[in-house]
Amino acid sequence: MATADRVEKPSDKFRSPQSRNGVVQPLLTDMYQINMAYAYWKSGKMADVAVFDLFFRKSPFGGEFTIFAGLDECIAFLQNFRYTKSDLEYLACVMDPGVEKPFFEYLSQLTTTDVTVMAIHEGSVVFPRVPLITLEGPLIVIQLLETTLLNLVNYASLLATNAARYRLAAGPHKQLLEFGLRRAQGPDGGLSASKYAYIGGFDGTSNVLAGKLYGIPVKGTHAHAFVSSYSSIDDLHNRELRHASTGALHDLVSISETYRTQVCELLKILQSEASEGEFAAFCAFAIAFPSGLVALVDTYDVFKSGIVNFCGVALALHQLGYKPIGIRLDSGDLAYLSNTVRTLFGQVAIKFDLPWFEHLTIVASNNINEDTINSLNEQNHKIDSFGIGTHLVTCQRQPALGCVFKLVEVNGQAKIKLSQDVEKVTCPGKKTVYRLYGSDGRSLIDLLQLSSEAPLSVGQKVLCRHPFQESKRAYVTPAKVEKLLKVYWKDGAVQQEMPTLLEIRDRVIAALASLRQDHKRNLNPTPYKVGVSDCLYNFMHELWLQSAPIGELF
Numbered sequence: 001m002a003t004a005d006r007v008e009k010p011s012d013k014f015r016s017p018q019s020r021n022g023v024v025q026p027l028l029t030d031m032y033q034i035n036m037a038y039a040y041w042k043s044g045k046m047a048d049v050a051v052f053d054l055f056f057r058k059s060p061f062g063g064e065f066t067i068f069a070g071l072d073e074c075i076a077f078l079q080n081f082r083y084t085k086s087d088l089e090y091l092a093c094v095m096d097p098g099v100e101k102p103f104f105e106y107l108s109q110l111t112t113t114d115v116t117v118m119a120i121h122e123g124s125v126v127f128p129r130v131p132l133i134t135l136e137g138p139l140i141v142i143q144l145l146e147t148t149l150l151n152l153v154n155y156a157s158l159l160a161t162n163a164a165r166y167r168l169a170a171g172p173h174k175q176l177l178e179f180g181l182r183r184a185q186g187p188d189g190g191l192s193a194s195k196y197a198y199i200g201g202f203d204g205t206s207n208v209l210a211g212k213l214y215g216i217p218v219k220g221t222h223a224h225a226f227v228s229s230y231s232s233i234d235d236l237h238n239r240e241l242r243h244a245s246t247g248a249l250h251d252l253v254s255i256s257e258t259y260r261t262q263v264c265e266l267l268k269i270l271q272s273e274a275s276e277g278e279f280a281a282f283c284a285f286a287i288a289f290p291s292g293l294v295a296l297v298d299t300y301d302v303f304k305s306g307i308v309n310f311c312g313v314a315l316a317l318h319q320l321g322y323k324p325i326g327i328r329l330d331s332g333d334l335a336y337l338s339n340t341v342r343t344l345f346g347q348v349a350i351k352f353d354l355p356w357f358e359h360l361t362i363v364a365s366n367n368i369n370e371d372t373i374n375s376l377n378e379q380n381h382k383i384d385s386f387g388i389g390t391h392l393v394t395c396q397r398q399p400a401l402g403c404v405f406k407l408v409e410v411n412g413q414a415k416i417k418l419s420q421d422v423e424k425v426t427c428p429g430k431k432t433v434y435r436l437y438g439s440d441g442r443s444l445i446d447l448l449q450l451s452s453e454a455p456l457s458v459g460q461k462v463l464c465r466h467p468f469q470e471s472k473r474a475y476v477t478p479a480k481v482e483k484l485l486k487v488y489w490k491d492g493a494v495q496q497e498m499p500t501l502l503e504i505r506d507r508v509i510a511a512l513a514s515l516r517q518d519h520k521r522n523l524n525p526t527p528y529k530v531g532v533s534d535c536l537y538n539f540m541h542e543l544w545l546q547s548a549p550i551g552e553l554f
């Protein structure tokens with residue numbers, strides 16, 4: 001009996017990619033891709049087979065590393081790639097009236113079944129000129145994918161890299177919260193920012209929809225409006241809270257007032273200077289969230305009001321069997337304020353014999369960027385958690401990553417794109433990418449070679465050359481050889497287990513931990529080496545000469 005119908009399809013074996021973005025569809029592209037598709041079709045190039053590389057030329061933010069992100073969405077896009085009837089009707093309206101009807105018939109049949117995608121794992125540390133994704137298959141189809149794939153990778157990788165830099169600056173133990181939705185580039189920018197900030201090493205987001213769609217931990221404190229909306233304790237229509245274990249009702253406000261008086265005496269602060277409205281607001285929040293109090297203490301005066309009000313309510317919560325979380329600072333000198341607050345918490349801890357009080361969480365926000373964190377580190381701040389919005393999601397220091405999508409081969413014939421700018425000359429042909437490791441386990445260099453070359457192996461000495469500078473070359477005898485490009489999509493099916501966001505996030509953490517410190521440092525980091533094999537070097541330069549006509553001087 002024939003067994004063909006029992007052959008297990010790869011798509012049955014692996015978890016599907018997790019696109020949740022309805023905007024990602026075949027028409028999310030540049031018009032010129034469709035125009036080119038028509039011209040290819042008119043000239044009979046339907047059977048042409050091409051290879052394209054997607055790569056960037058320079059790491060962002062003045063750094064020497066990039067986190068590759070967005071692959072999951074790319075694979076989901078390929079999986080769902082199909083023009084709908086209404087897409088084709090729309091194209092027929094906007095394209096030149098001379099475009100022949102059978103072209104739209106042809107488009108209606110297009111899928112990515114014949115496209116093979118090789119890619120580096122999402123969450124890897126990657127470097128300039130290395131293909132992150134290579135696509136092989138029908139020229140027309142791959143051309144039609146260009147813009148969408150670039151859109152899916154560029155911001156994702158930029159944001160994940162930005163987030164990873166904030167993580168490196170803050171250190172592994174600080175909590176990093178993404179607060180950027182209100183400042184993000186539109187709704188979709190906001191969602192993507194939350195997703196890729198998490199991948200890059202943030203712990204949570206304030207963005208509720210991102211939490212729902214992607215399973216990212218959602219966190220939130222309260223705003224100045226909440227604090228200033230209360231004028232006095234009379235605004236509280238409920239003053240009671242049940243004891244966490246006995247369930248008995250207690251007047252939280254009175255207990256908090258008693259403690260606040262003691263705290264004022266201890267810290268030598270006039271109780272009359274503390275805001276009654278702020279006190280009422282903290283009581284209200286504590287009654288609503290007795291185990292989740294993070295009080296925003298800078299609406300009035302941090303020390304004369306915010307801290308004493310918070311300490312009063314926090315001690316009352318403790319008496320009723322709960323543990324407050326801490327405070328948030330959103331203005332002023334965050335190093336000075338966090339240090340002073342920590343000292344005051346220490347005094348309260350001693351006075352009330354509650355050692356944990358000294359270690360309550362101090363959250364800081366307010367226009368924080370990577371430089372601010374580095375500067376705060378130098379000032380020995382006492383912040384436990386950073387809430388970061390604007391500069392993270394808008395990628396203040398560099399608003400775009402320049403990933404490009406270049407044709408490197410058609411029908412087995414290598415293609416090169418020349419440029420006056422040597423760095424922009426493309427690396428022709430279908431290639432294999434290796435990461436070569438030294439005996440200390442650290443990666444030494446990424447090496448591109450032609451796919452037709454013999455595979456590299458451990459212990460085999462290999463000449464690695466700079467792609468453009470003839471004199472720059474080195475022999476490497478790798479202790480470990482890693483092939484970076486894996487088959488992700490082939491024969492219309494996903495070929496790898498697609499990782500969860502958490503797994504991608506773990507990959508980023510591990511990849512950065514193993515990257516040499518000098519490549520990661522903030523000021524003048526050492527460039528990571530990306531080389532080409534001797535064979536690829538010679539091939540590329542011969543093709544370059546063949547493609548560049550010799551000029552004549554008159």
Ligand SMILES: Nc1ncnc2c1ncn2[C@@H]1O[C@H](COP(=O)(O)OP(=O)(O)OP(=O)(O)O)[C@@H](O)[C@H]1O
Pocket residue numbers: 330331332333334335336365366367368369372375376379
């Ligand atoms: N100790 C510090 N070292 C370096 N930068 C800091 C320090 N403390 C705060 N910052 C940063 O300095 C900037 C202060 O900005 P700004 O002057 O607008 O704040 P502010 O006046 O304190 O707050 P607001 O205007 O919201 O009341 C912020 O970007 C903040 O992150």
Ligand SMILES: O=P(O)(O)OC[C@H]1O[C@H](OP(=O)(O)OP(=O)(O)O)[C@H](O)[C@@H]1O
Pocket residue numbers: 179180182183224330365366367368387388389390391
């Ligand atoms: O500063 P970011 O990194 O963007 O972080 C998010 C900011 O958003 C909130 O207030 P908002 O800025 O809306 O008002 P405020 O500056 O008046 O507090 C919050 O208090 C932070 O300051």
Ligand SMILES: O=C(O)c1cccnc1
Pocket residue numbers: 179180206219220221222223328365387389
């Ligand atoms: O939860 C917060 O404190 C928060 C959320 C978004 C923006 N700013 C602050």
Ligand SMILES: [Mg+2]
Pocket residue numbers: 366367
């Ligand atoms: Mg602000």
